[in-house]
Amino acid sequence: MNTSSLPLYASHLTKRFGDFVAVNxxxxxxxxxxxxxxxxxxxxxxxxxxxxVMGILFPDRGEIRLFxxxxxxxxxxxxxxxxxxxxxxxARVGELLIYxxxxxxxxxxxxSRRADLWLERFGLSDWKKRKIHELSHGMQQKVQLAAALLHxxxxxxxxxxxxxxxxxxxxxxxxxIRDLRAEGRAVLLSSHQLHHVEPLADRVALIDHGHIVExxxxxxxxxxxxxxxxxxxxxxxxxxPANLPGIAHLRRVEGxxxxxxxxxxxxxxxxxxxxxxxxxxxxxxxxxxxxxxxFLRAVAAAQNPQKGESxxxxx
Numbered sequence: 357m358n359t360s361s362l363p364l365y366a367s368h369l370t371k372r373f374g375d376f377v378a379v380n381x382x383x384x385x386x387x388x389x390x391x392x393x394x395x396x397x398x399x400x401x402x403x404x405x406x407x408x409v410m411g412i413l414f415p416d417r418g419e420i421r422l423f424x425x426x427x428x429x430x431x432x433x434x435x436x437x438x439x440x441x442x443x444x445x446x447a448r449v450g451e452l453l454i455y456x457x458x459x460x461x462x463x464x465x466x467x468s469r470r471a472d473l474w475l476e477r478f479g480l481s482d483w484k485k486r487k488i489h490e491l492s493h494g495m496q497q498k499v500q501l502a503a504a505l506l507h508x509x510x511x512x513x514x515x516x517x518x519x520x521x522x523x524x525x526x527x528x529x530x531x532x533i534r535d536l537r538a539e540g541r542a543v544l545l546s547s548h549q550l551h552h553v554e555p556l557a558d559r560v561a562l563i564d565h566g567h568i569v570e571x572x573x574x575x576x577x578x579x580x581x582x583x584x585x586x587x588x589x590x591x592x593x594x595x596x597p598a599n600l601p602g603i604a605h606l607r608r609v610e611g612x613x614x615x616x617x618x619x620x621x622x623x624x625x626x627x628x629x630x631x632x633x634x635x636x637x638x639x640x641x642x643x644x645x646x647x648x649x650x651f652l653r654a655v656a657a658a659q660n661p662q663k664g665e666s667x668x669x670x671x
Contacts, residue, residue, distance in 0.1 A: 361424050363388060363433075363511040363542035364409065369418035371404055371566075378404045379415075380566040386511070386542040391533060393557035394546040395651065401566035402546040403439050406515050409544070410436055422511060432461050435509035439516045439546075441500050443488045449475070449499055450484040453506060460507035467506065474502035478528070494525045501532070512536055514545040518552045530556055554647040562651050570654035578644040581653045585643040586623050588613040591636035600633075602626050614643065 364386040371379040379401045386392045394402050407413040409420055411427030422430035444452060450471055457467025475481045478498040488496060497520070505512065514533070518526050533556060536543050547553050553560070554574060561571040570577060589612045590596070596606065596613055602621035607614050617626055627640055645653070 362386065362421070363423055364392075364544060365419075365421045366405070366409055367419045369405060369408055369415045369420070371401075371408060371413060371415050378566050379408070382418075382561075382563070382566070382568055384409075384544070384561060386544050388510070388542050389537055389540045390558045391537050391543045391545065391556060393553045393560045394544065394563060395548070395550050395553060395560050395647070396563035397548050400548075400563045402548075402563060403515055404566075405563070406439075406513060406544070406546055409513065410434070430511075432507065433509055433511055435504040435507070435512045437500055437504045437512075437514045437517055439519070441496060443496055443500060443503075445487070445489040447488055448485055449480065449488065449491070452488065453499070453503055456503045457506045462507055470506050471502065474506065478502060493520050494522060497521060497525065498528075501529070505536075510541050512541055512543045514543065516547055517545055518547060518549055526552060550647045550651060560647070562654050564651075564655045564658070567658070569658040570650070574647060577647070577650045577654075581650045582642055582644050584617055584623065586615045586617065586626060587639065587641050587643050588615060588626075588630070588637060589639040590630075591638050594635060596630075597633050597635070600626075601629055612639070 362385050364384065366382065366384045369379055369382045370377070382401070382405055384392065384394065384405070394405060396402055404413065408415050409422075409427060411420075411431070420427055423433055447455075450468070453471035453474070454464055454467045457470060458464055462470070472481070472484075475484055478501070480495060480498060483491060483495065488499065491499065501517075504514075517529050517533070521529065530552070533543055533545065537558075545553070545557075557574060559571065559573055560577065562569050562577075572580070587609075588596075593611065602618050602625050603615055604618040605616040615626060617623060623642055627637065630637055
């Protein structure tokens with residue numbers, strides 16, 4: 357797809373506040389029917405990047421296009437959940453959603469109809485006439501989500517959507533995000549809670565100190581940063597034979613053997629050695645790191661480019 361028609365294309369964004377570089381040469385894109393996650397710790401530059409994409413801040417360098425247009429010209433095509441929630445505390449839920457829907461180009465009648473549908477979906481129909489400040493944090497979060505989605509935007513930007521939510525509402529938001537993807541919308545979300553995003557995102561960009569340190573699909577990154585450890589389960593919980601060749605370290609983890617092969621030993625060689633001893637191997641898999649482990653290794657590699665992803669010196 358031509359980048360000029362993408363829901364989101366941001367190229368080489370840089371933003372400074374005085375001498376502080378908040379965002380440094382960040383490039384992002386999002387395609388229809390795709391969930392892209394911008395992940396990193398608090399203060400990494402996620403919200404500044406999103407505010408530039410939304411046209412709230414202007415980059416010092418770089419280009420942003422939403423559906424081929426600058427941000428200010430495409431605002432009606434975007435649904436935005438900001439990190440700092442901004443509902444009017446004394447407004448009634450239903451009236452506020454209608455007001456925000458009209459601002460997004462809907463008629464009052466259509467905004468009312470859609471507000472009722474979203475409140476029903478979020479289990480908030482009985483709270484329609486209550487004031488925002490009477491709602492719990494989780495309820496307010498769902499009202500803010502409804503406001504962001506009321507006008508059926510093809511691009512949805514969610515800044516820290518899991519912030520402060522209980523497990524039930526986290527699952528609700530995850531399901532909602534998957535539904536948006538299934539409907540063909542492009543979704544950009546940011547989070548510092550990598551474990552919430554790991555089963556969700558199609559592609560991730562890992563950001564630290566304003567700089568993208570790694571990008572790719574979750575599976576690609578896990579395999580890229582895997583360190584070759586192996587998980588093995590033997591039939592009848594048999595012990596590993598003594599002096600098995602090619603093993604640098606082993607330990608027991610929840611009924612499995614975790615093996616670190618010796619340098620230069622491939623996992624297939626360890627499996628062959630086990631089979632040669634007549635053992636029945638019920639499970640054999642290379643252990644992939646969590647997304648959080650990938651992030652830590654990617655940051656370490658970016659900070660020390662003289663070392664490889666596993667920490668070994670490069671030739």
